[in-house]
Amino acid sequence: MNKTFQQDFLRNQVAIVTGGATGICYGISLAYLKYGCKVLITSRKEEVLKQSCIRLAKESGNENIAYFPCDVRKFEQVKAMVQYTLDKWGRIDILVNGAAGNFLVPFEMMSINAFRSVMEIDTFGTFHCCKAVVGKWMSKNGGVIINISTTLPHCGVALQSHAGTAKAGIDALTRHLAVELGPKKIRVVGIAPGAIEKSEGFKRLRMDDSSGFGEDFEKLLPLQRAGTNDDIAPWALFLASDCASYITGQTIIVDGGAVNTFPNF
Numbered sequence: 066m067n068k069t070f071q072q073d074f075l076r077n078q079v080a081i082v083t084g085g086a087t088g089i090c091y092g093i094s095l096a097y098l099k100y101g102c103k104v105l106i107t108s109r110k111e112e113v114l115k116q117s118c119i120r121l122a123k124e125s126g127n128e129n130i131a132y133f134p135c136d137v138r139k140f141e142q143v144k145a146m147v148q149y150t151l152d153k154w155g156r157i158d159i160l161v162n163g164a165a166g167n168f169l170v171p172f173e174m175m176s177i178n179a180f181r182s183v184m185e186i187d188t189f190g191t192f193h194c195c196k197a198v199v200g201k202w203m204s205k206n207g208g209v210i211i212n213i214s215t216t217l218p219h220c221g222v223a224l225q226s227h228a229g230t231a232k233a234g235i236d237a238l239t240r241h242l243a244v245e246l247g248p249k250k251i252r253v254v255g256i257a258p259g260a261i262e263k264s265e266g267f268k269r270l271r272m273d274d275s276s277g278f279g280e281d282f283e284k285l286l287p288l289q290r291a292g293t294n295d296d297i298a299p300w301a302l303f304l305a306s307d308c309a310s311y312i313t314g315q316t317i318i319v320d321g322g323a324v325n326t327f328p329n330f
């Protein structure tokens with residue numbers, strides 16, 4: 066438990082976290098549960114969701130965790146997931162768009178379908194979830210949307226043209242929706258994590274020698290270490306809280322300073 070936040074400050078609130086069964090968004094789901102929130106996690110793999118729900122309930126001591134399998138590329142499935150949440154808990158205060166796909170591939174080797182797959186999971190998936198949650202609930206009731214980005218859109222990075230382009234689209238969507246939806250009391254913000262230990266993205270980068278994420282890459286970072294879920298989850302708490310009630314349209318970079326220094330990140 067982080068002492069910065071008041072115990073149970075998310076009590077009676079409901080969050081949907083896409084990609085919440087694993088990695089960074091598992092950490093965000095856990096933090097929300099610890100502070101009293103009800104959380105629905107979604108991804109494509111039902112068995113992974115089921116196991117993650119069991120772990121999340123155990124680690125947080127909060128039983129208000131549920132799952133709904135859904136491919137964020139399919140708008141009909143997204144609408145069903147959102148409706149399930151509303152039927153179960155009657156409201157949606159927070160949407161975290163964390164579902165993402167990525168792999169390392171040189172531009173010249175990348176198939177059309179490979180580029181399209183990542184665009185569809187990341188950018189379209191985020192759009193679909195925003196559209197369904199705003200349409201079914203937030204338009205009349207307000208809320209907070211937190212889009213999980215990366216630092217990739219801030220620099221050119223080899224082997225990541227698909228993911229960087231997809232996340233740049235998400236950052237733009239964050240700004241545009243913030244402007245359009247602000248009058249409806251919907252804040253739209255983003256978090257751009259750097260290299261976060263144990264995340265799927267980090268594992269994939271570390272496995273590939275050409276990524277620049279060799280054994281010693283931490284030494285290139287100003288803060289001399291990779292990030293952890295505990296570096297990201299507090300931002301998801303803060304941005305969902307009243308402390309952030311005058312912030313919208315911004316994507317916060319949480320990367321240990323990498324974006325200013327690391328030559329290929």
Ligand code: HXC
Binds near residue numbers: 175176180267
């Ligand atoms: C080249 C690849 C590839 C690879 C897949 N493709 N993996 N091309 N190198 N390693 C191509 C396939 O050949 C296919 O194109 C197309 O991509 C779609 O692949 P499928 O396997 O059919 O798609 P699907 O089953 O929908 O899987 C989606 C996926 C997969 C993105 C490819 O990796 C996935 O489900 N990932 C989810 C988990 C994940 O990636 N998490 C990491 C997020 S990290 P063809 O032409 O053959 O049909 C992140 C942060 C990034 O986003 C920041 C890093 C710093």
